[in-house]
Amino acid sequence: MWKCFFSLVSLGLKRRKLLKEHFEHVEAVFSYSVRPHYSFESSESLILIAYAEFTLSILEDLSEGRSPLIFIQRFRIYCTNSDSNWLVMGWLRFFEAGRKFDCINSPNTAHTIPVLVEDVKDLVSVAHYILVVEKESVFQRLANDKFCSKNRCIVITGRGYPDVPTRRFLRLLVHKFCLPVYCLVDCDPYGFDILATYRFGSMHMAYDAKFLRVPQIQWLGVFPSDSENFSLPQQCLLPLTIEDKRRTEAMLQRCYLDQEVLDWRSKLELMLQRGTKFEIEALSVHSLSFLAEVYIPWTRPSRRRCFQKTPPPHQRSSFSHAPLKTPEVPRQCPMSKPYGESPP
């Protein structure tokens, strides 16, 4: 019922060690285990302690003639809001608050699970990768095609823009299993925005981005160039509206496109240049199970794919005009860029 957020004002750069200890202590005390039924007095006195420490440190800085350097970090209490708007299926099993969620039993059924990330124990998975999809209808399509029976993976959908518990759970999975994470979104500005929310955090909660983002996520599809690679008919490409174009231009201004993911920038520019967008469902025009049987297994970068045989003839004939997109070498080694902070 209460969504309290405590803003903690902290010490300067020079006291990094003290800072770290301080944060760990405060984190342990404040962030995760506060429930609405706990008495409010205990957390009040803790807030007072935190304020006292902050004031003391500012005074110390001033008395020694230094200008006080302040970090502002907010600890948002996420745990009181246990509802989550996401579905999961695949090779995963965990316990949460004493209940067992066994998706391994029936890997093709979707499970809506309310999850408090802090209560998750005994997380077990035999998957090889994690697939995040944007829309629930794509998730249902994969469930219908029995995707998880043939591929060892965990499929998650945030049903649009992901909410906080989804992102935290994804972060937990990545941290625990160190699996590659792939994201499947529509080829339109909203899809890209959702991808950016997973990867870098959202604009609205940018202050919390460090604890909510999943920097290892990779863009699996769909790209503007896929419309030629898989020879989609012209009618499936919808024109970009003025609103879409404005959004895309605004997104191109974002700083991380210049620094972190330059190849995303080129794809976004290609989409803007062509003035068309298309959805994931457009890929099912050739065959309904195209997404599950061809697109995902073949575009997922993996060293093993380079040595696999070519697709069976009955699938090749359906897009005989264009060559099948060749499997790429791994686009980005997930662990190559340390992001500097340790997960909570």
Next chain:
Amino acid sequence: MDDLCKSSMKFFSDQQIRYAEILLPHEVQARIQVAVLNFLKVLASPDPAISNITLIKRKSSNSKVSEGILTDVSWIFLSQYFCTRSLTRANAAKAFIRVWKVMEMCFEILIQEKRVTQRELFYKLLCNSPDYFSSQLQVNRTIQDVVALLRCSRYSLGIMASSRGLVAGRILLQEPNQEAVDCSACGSSGYAISGDLKLLESLIMKTDARYIIVVEKHAIFQRLAEDHVFNQIPSILLTAKGYPDIATRFLLHRMSRAFPELPILALVDWNPAGLAILSTYKFGSIGMGLEAYRYACNVKWLGLRGNDLHLIPEQSLAQLKPRDLQIARSLVSSPILQDNYRQELELMMQSGQRAEIEALYFHGYDYLGKYIAKKIVQANYI
């Protein structure tokens, strides 16, 4: 007693009902083949002609009311008037062809034993025959045409739809071969109702609740679920986040049949749209009139009603918009609305105001729970 209800004590109005059956895939394939063969028979006869497609008219002029005499449930159903799609009429020729195209696509899908969403069907049709399909709305209407032609439900055609419904409260739902899910421990989001009607049919339900409360809005549902209102008043909460989809209505109907002694109470806003949502749960809809009649339940109006307006401060009352007035007018003209609902509607239209349930928070965050409890205890529902 059940047989008596289903018997012809309803004064023969049932003979005019047209309905869509829920069929197995091979039966639907057979019906499609029969339709094609009939068409070809007429075409290949000594006096060849292109036969028209006769569909059941899905307008309110063709809707009739079935009053439940021995039960409290009445519903709207579609009657015998037809409209035709003909190739020979200039403007409607494309509509005629669209019906055949969709039937062809559904036949293919049924053979592959898969399910598609309406969006995927749109893309396939767009790619297949771009001249005839230009928007999703056309595809949706054509699907309803095919339902009307073949008299089988949309779900039997292989079209899956996701559901927006949620359930919370004192009920245990168990899918076959799975663990039972306790909906009171699901947090404020509850248990999401799946769009798969076959799955919903096979759910095993156990409850110790005394009421079923249907909520219009998601925010109110979340608030009530967080406050654990279903523990104070033993009840089951259900929402479809607005106008209910078939899966939510199906589940509500199943619950009302499995636990017939639980009254179903609706918590909607004080505006014509709220009353329209209530009547969709209660009587069914005309747009999907061939299927929806089956899932009508005896839902009673708990709140907000005219006699609750004194609880709401003056500033929270808003003006009725033109769209609201339009809905109100169409509700007033429908024959099925009972008298006390009609009075409430007229009060709404006269005062020109509407109010939302959130206005009750003026009295405090937990006021809504107390309000519901008081009304239930006083049996103040119509």
